Amino acid sequence: KAGVTQTPRYLIKTRGQQVTLSCSPISGHRSVSWYQQTPGQGLQFLFEYFSETQRNKGNFPGRFSGRQFSNSRSEMNVSTLELGDSALYLCASSPFVTGASNEQFFGPGTRLTVL
């Protein structure tokens, strides 16, 4: 079974631009969660989508948004990029809405650099 895939793997943008990242979950998985990982803040939860609906949300500004399609693929959008948005963006999939017994499987990540 193929794992979680994320595209693109690397991205360079300038301040003020916007960016869209894509995540395809493991086949049959309906939940996709997005995380931001930086050396200073570690791994931080952005939001989770299940059945095309945002179910859970972290503490990030409204510039960070996402959506999920009927085939469970998800996109994350960051508008008006700031230097501090430079990070590794990871998505994770699980069969159901994330819960105590649901293991999340992480994708390889998208490395975003904002200049």
Add this chain to the structure above:
Amino acid sequence: QKEVEQNSGPLSVPEGAIASLNCTYSDRGSQSFFWYRQYSGKSPELIMFIYSNGDKEDGRFTAQLNKASQYVSLLIRDSQPSDSATYLCAADNSGGSNYKLTFGKGTLLTVNP
């Protein structure tokens, strides 16, 4: 702000020794706790989770949970160089309606041959 704290390390142990990784959490409502391993340049992978006080063993790994002390640990027995990685501890917020995991910043473990 609910937090998960880990010693950033690096923690260095010789091959064959026991590596002990520690984690504390601030949210008393947390019910489940997770240990992830992340190799350099790779994505995190789940090692094990625990939700009951006491020990949970899986091969060379043992997770320990003490909810009264808000403390979680991971023991790696017979450490191997291939165990060298960053270990991330995470706690959930099962008591809330907006379920999410809060991660610590990770402990870098180096196992020396």
